[in-house]
Amino acid sequence: MLELLQQPWPWYVAGPLIGLTVPALLLVGNKALGISSSLRHLCAACVPAGIPFLTYNWRAETWNLVFVLGIALGGFIGYRLMGHPDVVAISAATVRDLKAEMHLTDFTGLLPRELFALANLANWKGWVFLVLGGFLVGFGTRYAGGCTSGHAISGLSNLQWVSLVAVVGFFAGGLLMTWVIYPLMF
Amino acid sequence: MKYLKYLVLGTLFGIILTKSEVISWFRIQEMFRFQSFHMYGVIGSAILVGMISIQLIKRNRLKTIAGEPIVIADKQFNHGVWIGGFIFGLGWALTGACPGPLFAQLGSGIGSAAVLILAALAGTWTYSALREKLPH
Numbered sequence: 632m633l634e635l636l637q638q639p640w641p642w643y644v645a646g647p648l649i650g651l652t653v654p655a656l657l658l659v660g661n662k663a664l665g666i667s668s669s670l671r672h673l674c675a676a677c678v679p680a681g682i683p684f685l686t687y688n689w690r691a692e693t694w695n696l697v698f699v700l701g702i703a704l705g706g707f708i709g710y711r712l713m714g715h716p717d718v719v720a721i722s723a724a725t726v727r728d729l730k731a732e733m734h735l736t737d738f739t740g741l742l743p744r745e746l747f748a749l750a751n752l753a754n755w756k757g758w759v760f761l762v763l764g765g766f767l768v769g770f771g772t773r774y775a776g777g778c779t780s781g782h783a784i785s786g787l788s789n790l791q792w793v794s795l796v797a798v799v800g801f802f803a804g805g806l807l808m809t810w811v812i813y814p815l816m817f
Numbered sequence: 818m819k820y821l822k823y824l825v826l827g828t829l830f831g832i833i834l835t836k837s838e839v840i841s842w843f844r845i846q847e848m849f850r851f852q853s854f855h856m857y858g859v860i861g862s863a864i865l866v867g868m869i870s871i872q873l874i875k876r877n878r879l880k881t882i883a884g885e886p887i888v889i890a891d892k893q894f895n896h897g898v899w900i901g902g903f904i905f906g907l908g909w910a911l912t913g914a915c916p917g918p919l920f921a922q923l924g925s926g927i928g929s930a931a932v933l934i935l936a937a938l939a940g941t942w943t944y945s946a947l948r949e950k951l952p953h
Binding site: 636639640642645646647648649650651652653654655656657658659660661662663667669670671673678680682683684693694695697699700701703704705706707708709710711713715719721722724725729738740741742743746747748749752759760761762763764765766767768769770771772775776777778779782783784785786787788789790791792794796797798799800801802803804805806807808809810812813 | 853855
């Protein structure tokens with residue numbers, strides 16, 4: 632049992648458990664699953680700067696910040712305490728393509744160090760992957776009114792066509808980056 | 818104490834994200850390259866279970882543990898949904914993370930997650946400041 636918990640979990644275990652988070656949050660407190668809102672609440676709490684969109688009672692959304700704190704705690708427990716493999720077991724085809732197209736050689740860890748090491752901030756790669764990438768995530772999710780949790784999981788679970796539009800947008804952007812912009816960058 | 822339940826649910830959510838490796842950049846690349854079913858299985862089965870749960874809640878008019886009727890607000894359409902969605906998609910493929918995984922990565926001890934979260938906060942702040950000038 633312990634060994635099973637330590638290994639990476641298959642999709643048919645993790646997916647349904649993620650899905651159950653939606654009714655769990657509704658049942659315990661009438662809350663809709665959505666994580667990108669926490670970024671807005673943090674901005675409203677720390678640097679509202681008189682911006683109307685950041686001037687609201689963010690304290691009423693404290694639950695969302697606590698939930699996100701839990702996610703970080705879960706990351707610590709799941710990765711550090713429960714153990715993890717050195718290499719994420721992605722498909723051989725992906726390894727081959729990433730080696731050939733993006734010149735990656737180090738496949739250990741959750742993220743490729745060659746792109747995400749903090750030392751990379753000294754060159755363009757770090758700025759594109761760490762700074763621009765993060766910026767686009769924060770800008771885009773708020774502009775769209777939700778991210779993978781709020782639109783894809785929560786929204787589609789509630790049969791919202793608006794969320795389907797958002798998810799098509801997510802994939803259009805992701806596919807363009809992977810198939811068109813990455814080959815131009817490397 | 819009233820927030821303890823959210824801390825517990827968030828922690829479980831973070832453990833699931835971490836153990837299923839959806840917080841890995843490599844997994845997201847594998848997804849966008851259509852080279853594994855893993856991510857599609859996770860997201861698809863999560864939606865399916867969420868959908869069945871919400872139907873059960875609605876049909877049985879279930880209430881919260883505090884006895885309130887459960888209300889789920891409808892998502893409102895504006896053009897930001899697809900424009901912003903597209904912009905987020907570009908960032909998702911670059912960082913290999915959506916906001917949830919960023920916090921799980923931070924907890925797992927990855928230093929770059931701190932930079933990514935700060936950059937994401939800057940992005941959210943910039944959107945908030947420019948909101949009235951952007952097409953919606």
